[in-house]
Amino acid sequence: MNYISSRGKVEVKQASEVIKMGISPDGGLFCPEQIPIFLNNPDIIKRFQSLDYKGIAQVVFSMFLSDFDEYDIEKCINEAYSKDKFDTSYITPLVKLGDSSYVLELWHGPTAAFKDIALQILPHFMTTALKKTGEDKEIVILVATSGDTGKAALEGFKDVKGTKIIVFYPQEGVSEVQRLQMITQAGENTHVVAISGNFDDAQTAVKKMFVDQDFSSELKKKNYKLSSANSINWGRLLPQVVYYIYAYFSLVKAKEISMGEKLNIVVPTGNFGNILAAFYAKKMGLPINRLICASNTNNILTDFINTGVYDCNRPFYKTVSPSMDILISSNLERLLFELSGHDYYIIRSWMGDLSSNNRYKVDKGMLSKIQRIFWADYASDQETLDTIKDVYKEFNYLMDTHTAVAVNVLKKYIAQTKDNTKTVIASTASPFKFADDVLKAIYEDGCAKVSSEYEMINILSKKTGVPIPEGLRDLDEKEILHDASCNKNNFKQTVKDILSV
């Protein structure tokens, strides 16, 4: 399979090059030239019902990474989704909630957030791609994080030969647990830098470095090459397609749905990566009815999907679901590219408007295409906390703040549309990752004020009887290994200093 840039200014590429490069040098995102439609083929359907998570991953990856050997793909899968990385062999187990919804728990990996699913395998894809393309330079992975990607990328890339990783996180924008997870990161090749801006500042600065030709050649002289582990990298997105397919066939196997029955999927959305993976699964023929896009108070996507206007000229809020505190959702560009029938010109014009006016407006035809597939709404912080409490009371099920945004928006969707299609809820983090707010939600009065957010993890576990995920235990006892910081104007210098360029 070939890949093309959404801005159309680079030649067609193979998967290994696309994964190695991360973002396209013309500022666009790489997309498959043609999406294989096979999930409506009876033979495949029959076969998929007998496959486990890894088996489905093998079929999907083989189609999209056509320049990789089957054997290499199998090796990547076995190393990424092993017993010592994931605490369940289902990888992404489903939990039934009420009569018609299913929580797809995507956080059973080492860092307790859904980013692990992609970031455990991306480093293996990357080293395979480096070998395939005969790369002789050291790859420097630059990551902008709103909290969860950073840790998951560090865990995935630590001590991976031929790579270095530098993570930028917003100093004031991550939870204490997220910060502790990152600054205690082990690994010879890992670097963590606090920045004085928000996630969008970090992402914008990182994207600029990728397209800065002078900077690239300076690094090249020192034998370095930049790449990305953010969801702008196709190698991040592809692994996420797998769990939607897996969820569907698991429900068929469990006789919760019949083959061919359509499902809705609700996704708590920030950078539009996770929900875009569900869109690709739908394009591949998976019977999906609606994709419900759930936002927090940073509801730019709600407005966009309802009006066709994407407008960043708005306040930025810090919410109880910090991993979704994002105003520039990069992956939306891929959606627009796919729905426009690969119209580079229109994408360039919209993205040009975005960078010069912080806003763009899509035409009516595009808007109606979007609305045929997507539905969007948002949840306030109070609604999010109330949802955690209600679900815990009614179902004795503990969920994190991001998942609660999705559940709240699903409730709004059902109330408005009366659509009773069965729904998969993407659960993106363990409740222990945001223990402070989860505790607050469940025990408004019953929780004594303690000095550190970290202690809340232990209290939450004691009170609910739910065990703490392995990766979040004893964080407060680990040595702090990273204390670098920078502001949004000296990103480049910081990278140079780290690499001694």
Ligand SMILES: *Cc1c(COP(=O)(O)O)cnc(C)c1O
């Ligand atoms: C990253 C993240 C999200 C947002 O996912 P996108 O792919 O950026 O839309 C939601 N919840 C959690 C817990 C996350 O870490």
